[in-house]
Amino acid sequence: MAILEASEIVKRFGPVTALSGAGLQVEPTTIHGLIGPNGSGKSTLLHVIAGRTLPDGGRVVLDGADITRAKPAQRARAGMSIKFQLARVYHEQTVADNLLLALQVRDGIPSLVLSRTRRRHQERVRRLLDDFGLTHVRDHPAGELAHGEQQWLEIAMAMATEPKLLLLDEPTGGMNRHERERTGELIRAAATTCAVVIVEHDLDFIRDLCDRITVLHQGTLVASGTPVEIERDERVAEVYLTRV
Amino acid sequence: MQRVLTPAWWLGDGGRRVGAIALVAGIVIAGPLLDGAGESFWMMALTRALILGVLAVATNVAWGVTGIFTLGQAVFFGVGAYVVGLLATREDVVALESLAGAALGAGLLCGLVVGAFLFFGRRRVGMLYVGLVTLALSYALERLASVWGEIGAGNGITGIPLPTLLGTEIEPGISFFWVAVVTLLVVLGLAWAVMRSQFGMVMRAIRDDDERAEFLGYRRPIVQLVVFAATGGVGALAGGLYALEEGFVSPTFLGVSLSTQVLIYVLLGGRDSLVGPLVGVLLLEVGGQRVQEELPTEWPIIVGAVLLLVILFLPNGLTQLGRRRRRAAAPRPETAAEVSGGDPRGE
Numbered sequence: 323m324a325i326l327e328a329s330e331i332v333k334r335f336g337p338v339t340a341l342s343g344a345g346l347q348v349e350p351t352t353i354h355g356l357i358g359p360n361g362s363g364k365s366t367l368l369h370v371i372a373g374r375t376l377p378d379g380g381r382v383v384l385d386g387a388d389i390t391r392a393k394p395a396q397r398a399r400a401g402m403s404i405k406f407q408l409a410r411v412y413h414e415q416t417v418a419d420n421l422l423l424a425l426q427v428r429d430g431i432p433s434l435v436l437s438r439t440r441r442r443h444q445e446r447v448r449r450l451l452d453d454f455g456l457t458h459v460r461d462h463p464a465g466e467l468a469h470g471e472q473q474w475l476e477i478a479m480a481m482a483t484e485p486k487l488l489l490l491d492e493p494t495g496g497m498n499r500h501e502r503e504r505t506g507e508l509i510r511a512a513a514t515t516c517a518v519v520i521v522e523h524d525l526d527f528i529r530d531l532c533d534r535i536t537v538l539h540q541g542t543l544v545a546s547g548t549p550v551e552i553e554r555d556e557r558v559a560e561v562y563l564t565r566v
Numbered sequence: 567m568q569r570v571l572t573p574a575w576w577l578g579d580g581g582r583r584v585g586a587i588a589l590v591a592g593i594v595i596a597g598p599l600l601d602g603a604g605e606s607f608w609m610m611a612l613t614r615a616l617i618l619g620v621l622a623v624a625t626n627v628a629w630g631v632t633g634i635f636t637l638g639q640a641v642f643f644g645v646g647a648y649v650v651g652l653l654a655t656r657e658d659v660v661a662l663e664s665l666a667g668a669a670l671g672a673g674l675l676c677g678l679v680v681g682a683f684l685f686f687g688r689r690r691v692g693m694l695y696v697g698l699v700t701l702a703l704s705y706a707l708e709r710l711a712s713v714w715g716e717i718g719a720g721n722g723i724t725g726i727p728l729p730t731l732l733g734t735e736i737e738p739g740i741s742f743f744w745v746a747v748v749t750l751l752v753v754l755g756l757a758w759a760v761m762r763s764q765f766g767m768v769m770r771a772i773r774d775d776d777e778r779a780e781f782l783g784y785r786r787p788i789v790q791l792v793v794f795a796a797t798g799g800v801g802a803l804a805g806g807l808y809a810l811e812e813g814f815v816s817p818t819f820l821g822v823s824l825s826t827q828v829l830i831y832v833l834l835g836g837r838d839s840l841v842g843p844l845v846g847v848l849l850l851e852v853g854g855q856r857v858q859e860e861l862p863t864e865w866p867i868i869v870g871a872v873l874l875l876v877i878l879f880l881p882n883g884l885t886q887l888g889r890r891r892r893r894a895a896a897p898r899p900e901t902a903a904e905v906s907g908g909d910p911r912g913e
Contacts, residue, residue: 372781398783410778412771423771426764427783431792434765483783 325350325385325517326487328371332379333363333541340366341377341541346519348487348534353509353518355528355549358538359561364521365407365491367538371519372404372489373397385486398427401486403516405493409472413465417456417475420464421447424482446482454478454508470501474508481512488512490520494527506531529553537561582885586841590754593848594747601740608852609739610811615851616746617808620753622831622843624800627757629829630837631766632793633773635693638700639801639828641680641707642673644820646802647809648711651723654810662729662736662745665806673802677795684794685787691776701822708821722816729810742811749807750844753800758840769793770838830869834876836883845885 326348333341341363348354358364369375371382373394382390389397411420425443426434433439451457454474459467464475473493480488493509494502502524509531512518522528528535528549535552537544539561545552552558593616600609621643628634646669653659653668684699685691712720729736736742760766771779772786780786809815818824827850834849836842850869858865880887 374777374781394777394780395783395785398781404781406778406781410775412774412778414774415767415770419767422764423767423779424782426768429764431765431789434768435760435763437763437765440764479782 323386324348326371326519327383328367328380329383330380331367331370331377331382333366333370333375333377339541341370343380344538344541344543345380346371346536347546348517348519350486350517351513351515352533353513353520353531355532355535356519356521356538357523357525357528357535358544361540362538362561363541364538366541368489368491368519368521372402398483398485402489403480403483403485403487404489405473405476405480405491407491407495409469409476411464411467411472411475411479414463416461417464417467418447418451418460420475420479421450421482424479427483450478450482453511455504470497470504473497473501473505477505477508477512481516485516488516488518490518490522492522493520494522494524502527582839585885589841589844589848590751593750597740597743597747601743606739608855609743611852611855613743613746613811614808615847616743616750617804617811618828618831618851619844619847620746620750620804620807621801622828622835622847623750623753623757623840624797624804625828626832626837626839626843627760627769628793628797630832630839630843631761631773632769632790633693633776634790634794635697636700636794637697637822637825637829638702638704639797640820640822640824641700641704642676642798642801643805643808643824644707644711644815644817645672645676646670646805647815647819648717648723648805649802650806650809651726651815652717654726654729655723660727660730662731662810665729665810666803669802669806670799673805674795674799676802677798678791680798681791681794685790691786691790701825704820704822704825708817711817711820718815720817722814722819723809724814726809726813726815728813736810738811746807746811749803754840754844761838761840830873832883833873834883836885839883839885842883842885846883849884 324347326346329345331341331344332339344363344367346354346356346367356364356368366375370377373389373392376391380390381388384397384400384402387400389400392400412423415423422440422443425446426439429439451460454477456471456475456478459471464472467475477490477493490509494505497505506527509518509520520528520532532549534547535549536546537552537558544561545555545558547555593612596612597609600612621639625636625639628636628639649672650665650669653665659665680703684696711717717723728738731745736745768779768784768789772784772789776786805819808819831846831850832843833846835844835846854865857868861868876883
């Protein structure tokens with residue numbers, strides 16, 4: 323059974339129809355790329371799935387539960403996690419505390435007020451810091467990290483909640499080649515435990531990384547398939563050749 | 567020991583900690599000294615400032631730490647004052663324990679009701695929205711209290727009797743000073759514990775990026791409601807104590823002027839600082855007492871000018887001076903790539 327099913331999604335902004343019947347189906351522990359020319363609606367679709375934007379039509383189902391109208395916090399608690407296009411980490415708080423923030427999200431307010439769970443989460447914080455190569459900056463304010471490290475920290479925060487579905491909005495934006503490669507490794511590692519949806523402009527990165535790719539154009543679904551199928555699809559070639 | 571001798575330590579957390587302890591110790595010592603010298607005027611001014619300090623600390627937790635920009639903190643203060651005034655004059659309740667509990671409960675309830683309206687049912691709650699609603703509430707309640715005959719209309723409630731504590735009457739002067747000091751210390755202790763706790767991290771996370779916090783899974787409205795109600799309760803407790811200390815309640819206790827005044831205390835002393843708001847209160851209410859008397863017309867202009875200078879040159883307030891310098895001087899961490907010679911994991 324698919325972990326995510328977004329079907330017949332319609333989203334209008336005033337007179338502009340950003341999505342007209344677009345959809346996405348993601349299998350567990352796969353990496354699914356969402357691509358399309360500028361204005362194709364891929365970011366809007368990701369935001370509809372994440373709950374940042376409510377759709378005017380269609381359904382979003384996560385692991386069998388209809389979350390179409392659910393609030394972001396409800397989606398997060400249902401197993402969905404997101405990394406935004408621009409890294410949104412807590413600049414004033416340390417790297418370790420950013421991870422602790424993500425880990426303690428299901429703890430009750432009394433436990434948090436009494437700081438009862440801080441020690442319990444430390445081992446997991448240590449492991450995440452190690453996995454994402456951030457141990458050497460664990461006690462630094464996150465705002466002092468380099469761009470790539472902030473992106474990795476945000477992915478680490480998203481993974482800390484042990485999601486069923488990880489949404490990544492342009493995870494390699496502004497990264498150099500080495501950082502892109504490292505990000506690819508981190509995403510592959512993440513996909514061993516959850517499904518991943520990536521919106522990305524870097525088509526080489528998407529082709530190398532993804533198990534399946536969905537292509538959007540002008541708010542509609544053009545094609546969906548394996549990277550090889552997508553590369554051979556004439557409609558996709560046409561979209562990318564005739565894009566405005 | 568060597569760390570203590572470095573300028574960085576004094577400009578950083580260490581210096582601020584020493585400053586905070588010195589401030590509290592200074593307040594505790596000042597009361598008996600003023601009492602011994604027969605300075606009842608200054609004793610009362612200090613006591614009033616300490617009670618307003620309780621309100622300022624609560625406002626700082628709501629606004630400075632959690633980002634709830636309330637322009638109506640006086641509403642809680644006034645509600646607490648009116649509850650205490652009515653209970654003491656109409657129901658002859660004089661036990662401080664009961665009056666304080668009633669004020670605290672009324673503030674909590676009021677915070678829950680107003681907070682539920684503010685934070686639930688909207689996808690995004692902007693600072694401007696919260697500020698405008700609380701401002702309007704503060705204004706409306708002050709106007710309502712000014713015309714509502716049952717609660718004294720424009721005259722408010724006068725002739726509030728002195729309270730008792732464990733059966734003993736609390737005299738004006740040093741006895742009330744100690745009540746104010748103990749209340750302030752308890753509130754400061756609670757604020758310190760919460761600000762350092764895991765919940766304090768969540769409060770700051772919601773202040774700095776509430777959408778990010780929601781996408782992590784935090785239920786923003788619940789966190790904001792808890793903070794708003796709790797700080798409302800503390801604000802009402804301050805109002806109740808103020809009414810007992812002054813012996814009267816006025817509609818201005820609910821009003822916009824006091825709400826603004828509290829924000830000025832917090833801004834001046836420093837947001838997200840434990841004792842910053844207290845510094846602001848003491849500077850304006852005790853330090854500026856004589857100036858206020860000598861130059862009553864110019865006083866608001868002086869306060870405005872000082873506030874402007876603080877916002878322009880010390881946006882984090884007077885007590886954040888050390889933190890700002892320390893952060894500016896702190897070395898940037900090496901990037902992961904630099905540490906590992908190319909591999910961010912250092913492998």
